[in-house]
Amino acid sequence: xxxxxxxxxxxxxxxxxxxxxxxxxxxxxxxxxxxxxxxxxxxxxxxxxxxxxxxxxxxxxxxxxxxxxxxxxxxxxxxxxxxxxxxxxxxxxxxxxxxxxxxxxxxxxxxxxxxxxxxxxxxxxxxxxxxxxxxxxxxxxxxxxxxxxxxxxxxxxxxxxxxxxxxxxxxxxxxxxxxxxxxxxxxxxxxxxxxxxxxxxxxxxxxxxxxxxxxxxxxxxxxxxxxxxxxxxxxxxxxxxxxxxxxxxxxxxxxxxxxxxxxxxxxxxxxxxxxxxxxxxxxxxxxxxxxxxxxxxxxxxxxxxxxxxxxxxxxxxxxxxxxxxxxxxxxxxxxxxxxxxxxxxxxx
Amino acid sequence: xxxxxxxxxxxxxxxxxxxxxxxxxxxxxxxxxxxxxxxxxxxxxxxxxxxxxxxxxxxxxxxxxxxxxxxxxxxxxxxxxxxxxxxxxxxxxxxxxxxxxxxxxxxxxxxxxxxxxxxxxxxxxxxxxxxxxxxxxxxxxxxxxxxxxxxxxxxxxxxxxxxxxxxxxxxxxxxxxxxxxxxxxxxxxxxxxxxxxxxxxxxxxxxxxxxxxxxxxxxxxxxxxxxxxxxxxxxxxxxxxxxxxxxxxxxxxxxxxxxxxxxxxxxxxxxxxxx
Amino acid sequence: xxxxxxxxxxxxxxxxxxxxxxxxxxxxxxxxxxxxxxxxxxxxxxxxxxxxxxxxxxxxxxxxxxxxxxxxxxxxxxxxxxxxxxxxxxxxxxxxxxxxxxxxxxxxxxxxxxxxxxxxxxxxxxxxxxxxxxxxxxxxxxxxxxxxxxxxxxxxxxxxxxxxxxxxxxxxxxxxxxxxxxxxxxxxxxxxxxxxxxxxxxxxxxxxxxxxxxxxxxxxxxxxxxxxxxxxxxxxxxxxxxxxxxxxxxxxxxxxxxxxxxxxxx
Numbered sequence: 001x002x003x004x005x006x007x008x009x010x011x012x013x014x015x016x017x018x019x020x021x022x023x024x025x026x027x028x029x030x031x032x033x034x035x036x037x038x039x040x041x042x043x044x045x046x047x048x049x050x051x052x053x054x055x056x057x058x059x060x061x062x063x064x065x066x067x068x069x070x071x072x073x074x075x076x077x078x079x080x081x082x083x084x085x086x087x088x089x090x091x092x093x094x095x096x097x098x099x100x101x102x103x104x105x106x107x108x109x110x111x112x113x114x115x116x117x118x119x120x121x122x123x124x125x126x127x128x129x130x131x132x133x134x135x136x137x138x139x140x141x142x143x144x145x146x147x148x149x150x151x152x153x154x155x156x157x158x159x160x161x162x163x164x165x166x167x168x169x170x171x172x173x174x175x176x177x178x179x180x181x182x183x184x185x186x187x188x189x190x191x192x193x194x195x196x197x198x199x200x201x202x203x204x205x206x207x208x209x210x211x212x213x214x215x216x217x218x219x220x221x222x223x224x225x226x227x228x229x230x231x232x233x234x235x236x237x238x239x240x241x242x243x244x245x246x247x248x249x250x251x252x253x254x255x256x257x258x259x260x261x262x263x264x265x266x267x268x269x270x271x272x273x274x275x276x277x278x279x280x281x282x283x284x285x286x287x288x289x290x291x292x293x294x295x296x297x298x299x300x301x302x303x304x305x306x307x308x309x310x311x312x313x314x315x316x317x318x319x320x321x322x323x324x325x326x327x328x329x330x331x332x333x334x335x336x337x338x339x340x341x342x343x344x345x346x347x348x
Numbered sequence: 349x350x351x352x353x354x355x356x357x358x359x360x361x362x363x364x365x366x367x368x369x370x371x372x373x374x375x376x377x378x379x380x381x382x383x384x385x386x387x388x389x390x391x392x393x394x395x396x397x398x399x400x401x402x403x404x405x406x407x408x409x410x411x412x413x414x415x416x417x418x419x420x421x422x423x424x425x426x427x428x429x430x431x432x433x434x435x436x437x438x439x440x441x442x443x444x445x446x447x448x449x450x451x452x453x454x455x456x457x458x459x460x461x462x463x464x465x466x467x468x469x470x471x472x473x474x475x476x477x478x479x480x481x482x483x484x485x486x487x488x489x490x491x492x493x494x495x496x497x498x499x500x501x502x503x504x505x506x507x508x509x510x511x512x513x514x515x516x517x518x519x520x521x522x523x524x525x526x527x528x529x530x531x532x533x534x535x536x537x538x539x540x541x542x543x544x545x546x547x548x549x550x551x552x553x554x555x556x557x558x559x560x561x562x563x564x565x566x567x568x569x570x571x572x573x574x575x576x577x578x579x580x581x582x583x584x585x586x587x588x589x590x591x592x593x594x595x596x597x598x599x600x601x602x603x604x605x606x607x608x609x610x611x612x613x614x615x616x617x618x619x620x621x622x623x
Numbered sequence: 624x625x626x627x628x629x630x631x632x633x634x635x636x637x638x639x640x641x642x643x644x645x646x647x648x649x650x651x652x653x654x655x656x657x658x659x660x661x662x663x664x665x666x667x668x669x670x671x672x673x674x675x676x677x678x679x680x681x682x683x684x685x686x687x688x689x690x691x692x693x694x695x696x697x698x699x700x701x702x703x704x705x706x707x708x709x710x711x712x713x714x715x716x717x718x719x720x721x722x723x724x725x726x727x728x729x730x731x732x733x734x735x736x737x738x739x740x741x742x743x744x745x746x747x748x749x750x751x752x753x754x755x756x757x758x759x760x761x762x763x764x765x766x767x768x769x770x771x772x773x774x775x776x777x778x779x780x781x782x783x784x785x786x787x788x789x790x791x792x793x794x795x796x797x798x799x800x801x802x803x804x805x806x807x808x809x810x811x812x813x814x815x816x817x818x819x820x821x822x823x824x825x826x827x828x829x830x831x832x833x834x835x836x837x838x839x840x841x842x843x844x845x846x847x848x849x850x851x852x853x854x855x856x857x858x859x860x861x862x863x864x865x866x867x868x869x870x871x872x873x874x875x876x877x878x879x880x881x882x883x884x885x886x887x888x889x
Contacts, residue, residue: 033831033832037842037845037846038839038840038841038842038843038844038845038846039842039843039846039849040846043675043676043677047676058831058832059677060831060832060834061677061834061838061839061842061843062826062842063826063841063842063843063844063845064584064845066584066585067584067826070583070584070735070738070827071738071826071827074738074739074742075742076738076741076742076748076827076830077748077830077831078831079831168565168570170581170585207569207571208487208569209487209569209570209571210569210570210571211566211569211570212565212570212844212845213844213845213846213847214459214462214566214658214844214847216657216659216847217657217658217659217847218462218466218659219659220657220658220659220660221466221468221658221659221660222468222659223466223467223468223659232846233846233847236656236657236847237657237659240655240656240657240659240660240662241659241660292846335585335586335587336586336588339581339582339585339586339588342581343401343402343573343578343581344401346570346571346573347401347402347404347405347573347578348401348404351709352705352706352709353706353707353709353710353714354706355702355703355705355706356702356703356704356705356706356707356709356710356718357706358699358702358703359699359700359702359703359706359762359766360703360706360718362699362758362759362762363718363721363722366737366740366755366756366759367721367722367724367725367759368721369740370733370736370737370739370740371721371724371736373736373739373740374732374736423636426632427632427633427636430629430632430633431633433629435626436629438871441867441870441871442633443809443812444812444867445637445867446637446640447812447813447816448860448863448864449640449641449643449644450816450819450820451816451819451820451859451860451863452644452647452856452859452860453820453836453837453840453852453856454820454822454837455822455837455840455841455844455848456647456840456848456852456853456856457643457644457647458643459647459658459848460642460643460644460646460647460650461643462658463646463650463658464642464643464646470646498639498640498643501636501640502640502813502816503813506768506809506812506813507767507768507771507806507809509805509809510768510771510772510805510806510808510809511771511772511775513805514772514775514802514805515775541775544770544771544774544775545771547771548767548768548770548771551723551726551767552726552764552767552813555723555726555727556726556727558727559727559728559729559730561729575729576729579729579731579732580729580731583731583732583735584731589735592731592732593732596728596729596732599727600724600727600728603723603727604720604723604727607720607723608720611716
């Protein structure tokens, strides 16, 4: 590189940086920091919130509960609203990382369906407001499976060798095995876990892949016959490939929630509550549910949805049928049992 | 000449602050266990690692990384030679083109490989349209190796290229004048001269390949746990930072020893009186 | 024939490197959100991309961080490589071995340990911390690229320059730097590339409101990456390509002009 080129490069560099630096505006507006799952909101609702309340929103995204937790726990980042899942909320309450939410400031809380109040992880509705919920079940391709699917046992059927997708997640995969065996998916009983481990080792040769995020794409493409998926993804997959169907096995399954909480180190609790209340406005909740496609706990928002989704058994199953579904609990130190088992299964 | 080492000092200070101190933290975690009432010195984490399951994971990671490094060298060396040869035009552009794919997001590239390699993927659709037998390497170690080679190949080619591009052409001509055929010229002259580049390349491919885990998770179908998966799991799923740190200390030691052997080899060659 | 074989080999390798890129570009025009099905041609992801403030801000940070960290680590690393090569054996191998650590440590270890360090040092998380982290993991790659060139260096030329009356700094800039330039350029390229593609370390060392593209993309993994990202990648790729073509055309024009000048001189 000669001198002239070098100068030109430096010049371009300088211009680019000043251009970009000019984008950050400083205003006197209050700024709240919101931390949510990636692509889990209709972003226009945030823009509207900013306009209506004259509050700026810094919107960041995370990939897993665990990564989010490490950042909150270490105190490296101060957020005002988070969207963790059930077991993580339980853990954060236990470790005193969350503020209590004053429900008087969330009048729209009345729209939340009563089934989704007083949940195990937050028994007195003190810390969290549900955002989306769902179940876990089997997504299967009707052209490849012509028997009735109603039990987790089908994932152990040798007929479907190399046609099965399992989840590459300790809690979920061991959890459904425990359910199949008739145990609780929160068990820490070593005998029960040992049996689950044996079952999973036995299943291993049948499994095409242990996947985590791209499973719906694969099922849509017809790469496998059976897969363990979350209900929200099942809805999306079934819309794109009508051969697919979803079932919650009769042995019971996992019921999950992603809820809004306010972390303890938030400096704008009032504005955070304003934001949470705004998220529960019927129109906003509807737009988010429509964009994300997951099941909303908001009664009025659900009514506004496309009838195909609103009345879908997959997205909104009968509440009574979910009686044998459990929510994950935070297991603390006992998580190591699960880790050891999972390593024994997948590392051999 | 030693006065000149001063210009390395800014980096040395940086290194102490941002590499050595964090590594000391890793050692602190590795040699302690969390008793609930505070940390306590212990070798428990290391003892735990020497169980067959974990050793097997370590071994597998090394084997796959070594294989990928070897393939990168095999594919990359000729490419570097062609790019460096004097009748090849537009070297700089080609070099840039070599690395531009890596500017696209890693996750997207790996997903794209899934689309290509899947049972009903693009490659297999093409093959069956041509009435050729389909290939089934998705979710096997072959796919993992392919993913590693794909992601690390430029890291092998570039350092070799930079070294080859400035080898004194007269040395090669001299060898040919003295009657050496091209194979001998390569073996006795070109390759030894390019060795520093090769070793840089091996380092830049092998080290990150040992610890990669996204490739094995996506292309290997989660069937093949690697050491990177294990460490990640300890940090994020189980929150056992102590054990996670211990695993990475063991891995560091093993890799540094193997790199030490490699650089010994390099010094022997250097001292061996080539030029 | 030999030339053809060589070109064919280069073509094959580039096909291997670019096949997935073409696939991901194709999916930016897929009207179905899923990778699993082709829903027909659309440009809607491009429209949505430009309305997405989060993606555009993260693009901005990605580029700034990549450029800054590449430039700084190239300077730092080149100086370091030259200095290290003049060290005695023991400190040299000590510094080199420590430099390997960011290369061989899994990202999660580097990321988390830097995060703990920043917390201890009470530095505010954000742009600064992310930049420091990127420089830290980039610099060793620069050193590794420059080192082989230094080993190749012909010290006689440098000494000859000194003998002919050049000051050490003049000889340094005019003799040593040009000789190791290919290594510096390679190192800078690698640094830029690594910075653009880093997820884990960035995630743990960044703060509120500052994220790069990788963080945005990986955060979408659970729900499937939005094709907007494919659209963005396509645009990035095309702009780089156009830039390259422009540079290429200008360069060959310069070469031609130079040749003509030389011809007229003769």
